[in-house]
Amino acid sequence: MNRHRIGLILGPVLFCLLYFFPSITDLGDAPRAVLAVTAWVAVWWITEPIPIAATSLLPLFLLPLSGGTEESTATMAYADPIVFMYMGGFTIALAIEKWNLHKRIAMHIISIIGTSSNRIILGVGIATAGLSMWISNAATALMMLPIALALIKEVKEKNFFDDKSFHSFSKGLLLTVAYSASIGGLATLIGSVPNAALAGVANRMLDVNITFANWFMFGFPVSIVMLIALYFYITKIQFPVADTKNISSDFAHSQLRGLGKMSKEEKLILAVFSCTAGLWIFGGFLPFELTDTTISMIGATSLFLIPSFSEKGGLMRWEDMKNLPWGLLLLFGGGLSLAAAFEDSDLTSWFGEILTNLQAFPYLIIIILLSAMVLFMTEIMSNTAVSNMLMPISIGLASGIGVEPYGIMAAVALTSSLAFMLPISTPPNAAVFSADYLEIDDMIKAGFWLNILGIIVVVLAVYFLQPLVFSF
Template sequence: MSLRYYLRGEMNMRIDFRKIGMGLGPLLFVIIYFVPALTGLEASPRAVLAVTAWVATWWITEALPIPATSLLPIFLLPLAGGTDQATATMAYGNPIVFMYMGGFTIALGIEKWNLHKRIAMTIIALLGTSSSRIIMGVGLATAFLSMWISNAATALMMLPIALALIKEIKDKEFLKEDSFQKFAKGLLLTVAYSASIGGLATIVGSVPNAALVAVASNMLGQEITFADWFTFGIIVTVILLVVLYIYITKIKFKVTDEGNISSGFAREQLKELGPMSTEEKFVLTIFSLTGLLWIFGGFLPFELSDTTISMLGATTLFVIPNTKGGRLLDWFDMKGLSWGLLLLFGGGLSLAAAFESSGLTVWFGDILSNLDRFNYLLILIILTATVLFMTEIMSNTAVSNMLMPISVGLAAGIGVEPYGIMAVVALASSCAFMLPISTPPNAAVFGADLLDIEDMMKAGFWMNMVGIVVIVFAVYVLQPIFLSY
């Protein structure tokens, strides 16, 4: 979410942070740019810092739509003297942008031919024989889809399925009222939280993950492949999903009169879908091959980048005909692509490139070098908690784009490898569980009117605590093993 939402105080005062941000962004630019003594920076890095302050403020407050704000670096950076035009604009054509574009396109194909519903219903039909196992099935289906599709789209797709399951169980009176309420709340929160957790596993499942990969390429000259991140991220996802399942079904929303609940609903849905269509089979094949190449492409005797794989899979959808006289995807279908998100990537990468070319990263490193007196583990804990609770009230795209370049400077300042600090920013900025306005999945399930704000805040607080522990463990113990160069 963003601070564009109104905050309500005891006196019901309303503050529109969009209006405040509209003026604050340019004001910060003017102060930083025209008062050199404030930072002690030379003209070029000072200009980059000033532009970053302006853009970050508009991202955070959504004074303009985030994609529109993401266009500012194209003209502000060269006009202010932060970097040249080529550096500012080339970032928008970064290979990571096209890799994400390919992933989005394949997701459109999956949704167009209802393959996502078949996958979800198959998992639920296989696992759903009790309330806890139905929750497990829904959680696994949601997390799996979220690895490839945005968490918002995944949640919106899974929500009707969850609500239909809730209605079925209520109508058939499988559970007593108290147990039914626990089941309904637990299932909805599982959809919301699994949609966020699943995206942690892949670089196409989460905007902050993609931002990390792009900044590593631009600022560190290091290519982090799909397989590199997956071997690290999947462990974080699995641990969080296991904890989520135990917490929801055994602690927070434990059903005491658990009986045998038919998984017939999912089977009925599969029956309505009928046999897999030719289109579904083609899309599933392309989707599967793309995923396998992303994971195992490094073992091939020739070089095949993640972007090449992504665009190959996406383009193939436009080549193969369907049985209705068109193609698996027509260009008209591309209206559903998240073009604004691609611009957001470009804006963040443009600022990151300017950080590096102007030397601003070194300045941040010098400032943060005093932190080397603290234990690295303590720094990770503080940073994880800070980022995680920031993203409760700010867009994770804004948080990650703002902090990812700075994290490189922080790592240099305290004398550690940057990938751990960057991973903290990526993972923590995707784990917001407490508020309905924190993430689109949270907002989606809260809108079903079956959850109280207290339910989400209490459950979300403890999931946040778990998230801090798991992320710190992953970065401190696993990152040096799986994500070190």
Template sequence: METRQKIGLFLGPLLFAIFYFIPSITGLGDEPRAVLAVTLWVAAWWITEAMPIPATSLMPIFLLPIAGGADQSTAAMAYADPIVFMYMGGFTIALAIQKWNLHRRIAMFILSYVGTGSQRIILGIIIATAGLSMWISNAATALMMLPIALALIEEIKEKNFFDEASLNRFAKSLLLTVAYAASIGGLATIIGSVPNAVFVAVASNSLDRTVSFFDWFLFGFPLTLILLTGMYFYMTKIQFKVENQKEISSDFAKDQLKELGPMSYEEKAVLTVFSVVGFLWMSSGFLPEAYTLSDTSISMIGAVSMFLFPARQEKGGLMIWKDMKELPWGILLLFGGGLSLAAAFESSNLTEWFGGLLEGLGVLPFIVILIALAAIVLFMTEIMSNTAVSNMLLPISIGLALAIGVDPYPIMAIVALTASCAFMLPISTPPNAAVFSSDYLTINDMVKAGFWMNILAIFVIVLFVYFWQPVVLN
């Protein structure tokens, strides 16, 4: 056990005891004080990983009722929130895509059409990575795209298109764009990044406001395009100044497509289910409410269909239950733990207490508050799980909004979006860790490039939330 884990192991119960048994510290009543004490314990263990994060996420089920912060139903019901099942369905569909190698075919198809030139190749990698990350976890996307990027680098190296210095710049730019595009792509959809889904769930449970898949896409997709465009120009023109070697072509991707051969029956079936699910999610923005299904129902229909439609290369369906071992159950538990605490915040009125503490911030210009919050959340996420950060801060952000008399959505959106944009350190996100494992990057490369990507993300997200969010997400 690491030192920070040992510290956290004792810090969590200590914080609980101090805030629970000494009422004068907060002046809170029994119920909100219990919720605060439980939250501090769980947060301490999330931050320090004193226990595995999914295991810690189960603690609100028993701590909240024991401490008197919420009844058993309130504490446990959040683990079966519709957004949890929506994510479960999305994960299942993503597993089917990965199982039958459809994601690789999609990536190679995109790369085969980007044209010639080293900068075009980087652009193709960005489009493919971000496009996949909208539907598949950023970790899985990065791990799939990393071998493709490394193979491209090796092929270019063998053909001597660049001198050593130019090749080094190209390799660094290509690999970091894989990591960054995997994180940025997830901003576009509810299922692309966990904090997005936490936003939707908290909005539904605490504010009684519904955000559909289409609503979020209309909000998040343009932001994703802007960030990806900014990243492309920054990485290729400023940070690494990649020479645009025109002789480099997309033949590599075309060769890979030939190796994959014709689409199998299973790939076609998975693509059909995926396409129908995507269409139904998007159609909610156009069809009358009477003719639409909930996003969760659509997700689960897609997931069950993967088990229903038979495969030809193995017994059973496109998915069999053994495949579900790969489903990230821990993320679903983390969802539940965060939503359980958020429900307790709401039922105990603890949100209003936090609002009172933050009331003094109301004297600042709203955009300054957004910038400060974005910076705090983003740099917290450099060393913490983005799901843990969003679980802790989204309920508090509602209190902040109440305190300064503004709509909670912009503040919540800042928390959700910036929690997914940690670019500086290998430990910040799984995609960062994946590309750092190659021999082409140093910690200095990632910190230098990532710092300015963080700054770019802060200002783009703040401006986008300030001007665009009230138009499409209200």
């Protein structure tokens, strides 16, 4: 029996056990119902007997039917502002992809940084991470993979390296695409699903508004440190290349020539993107209030208003929205619905009481253990599922040990995005593994030590930087 069939049965069974046998938890009716629904949804998120997005619809009817919370509480979470902020960001990302602006940006970065093997890897890493700050890591990896494969093909055809160096270069370049796509997403609220989940849960359960700028001040330094560490680890330790010749300096320029002159549409989209990103980061200095969601919606809507010069209608047309990841928006809604029910039923306090035993451990040890647990869970589970399950519980953990919840929540958000060991861990890992230049051992060996490094960086950031940034 495969995991899908096991999960299909196990989810409802756990629900029935927790819901119909109160002695198991000694909880009241409402919190017991929320716990039972959470168990069902969590099992189906993990085992995927139906699509994850479809599973995310379960709280809509299970919570009110079981008495966990009112229907209005369960349903309103699907229209949370963070959902619409992400929708706007996705729309802008679709426009960038539609008009091929992402490839122009990547090629400009590569042409500026240089064309030795290490500089190529650095340039691809910076381009990938930079795009992943604003575009989903899966989409970024898929955008950058053809560029990386073209560079590998160029190296192979021109015989720049011996066999050993060629394999090191090709493996290092592909893993840089995968890993930097995940690392770049740490920097912004829209770059990674767990980051947005943190902001949404904080708003729902703690009545705290973590803005784009708040997270950027915390996440961007973490992303930079991880990207620097990735570059030196890949090029100096795991896949060093003995450079004999530089890769053709004309490669990036020939790619740019193939793209032609920057179109009016690209310039307009770049302007919209720049204004939106600028307002997200510096909007707090304006004399009037602009929320991140409002900024996102203004940017996205403007793409439909600004006319295109080469096709009828605006820069974006509604038919372009068929590529929007609607399922991911439902995932946000499902996670936030459970979080709202946790708060409404006071289930969080129950978790807090259970976890008071952890008070015996120093806060630093708790962060280390939590980060390691979450990271290795994410190796075999969706980071969305992990963050949606653990974010509300992390608030209970913080309450139980008597600390502010933001550090624990940040540790969950960051480490659930840093799975590097397996092709199934993240979409970028799967994308580059499909190129046939990598073996599973390459990813496991490189990814294991990057996982360890990720835990160290996250723990230090949470322990020292987070209290300075999240001072609510």
